Amino acid sequence: MVDADIFSKKVSPTLGNVAPHYLMNIFEAETAPYIVKGFFDRNPTIDQCTFVFQYVNPDDYGNNATYPMVSFDFTRALYQKVNWPRFNEDNLRKIAPNFKGDAHFGALLNDETFPALMMLKSNE
Template identity: 40%
Template sequence: MRNSLIIAIAAAASFSFATSASAASATPAATPVDVTTPFTEQGYSILTKATPQDCLVASNIDLETMIAKTADLQRSGMVRKNVDVAHIRTHAWTTASAIGLKLQPKLIQSTFKDHPEIDRCGFLQTITPADNTPVAAYALVMTRALYDKINWSTFTEQQLPAAAEHFSIGPVTQQHMDAEAKNP
């Protein structure tokens, strides 16, 4: 897994989302769009920008909101019902990464179905801890050719790292998950 991919996609996210239309003769850049999801109130947000030249879907999970809304996430099936809030708090980075990964196939399918002109798209998942500074959880690149080969009716989020053209876990997130793995 290459951390340089995370850096490249994160840089593209910052650059792309800050860019407006270029020169009059050039194709204007798409305006980033906030996407409302069933999990917005649980701390999950998505910002998407999709043009044939510039496709990026950046999603974020706010840790404090996720922890506070554990019961809602359990009712929706995103977190197992037998997991208590203390466990979620102790394993917050692992839980947030798992939730993001669980939702990622839906984002990929939606992006490629809604935008047939797109051949390649970057997906960036971030986690925002208490200091309000988003940290890269993982990044991946999916192509239309790979998307078209996947049987989405049987596809699971565990298959995503191998199915993507590129997949990287953010080093800070990996450090947090490694530390959490040592807790019962």
């Protein structure tokens, strides 16, 4: 992710262990608009879609389990209204109908935000 310029060079491998949900949230926020645009670009006959972001992590027994992050709806009419070259990806949460963040993921994110910011600050 660092090499692809999704994360800055301040992101260390240790941060992935300390704040994985924080990093997943950044990744989702950065990539979701491109996924929405790409989906509607490639599927001109589809008028609406529900997008669901999830992640896979081991459960208490070591088996893979799927956990929700966010979900939202998007329509072709909304897709056509967006000026994609100038679109601020932070606004997706504002304009996407039925945007919902999972409460448990949100709690984990809140728990990790301060330690993540402190680690990023120490990597300056």
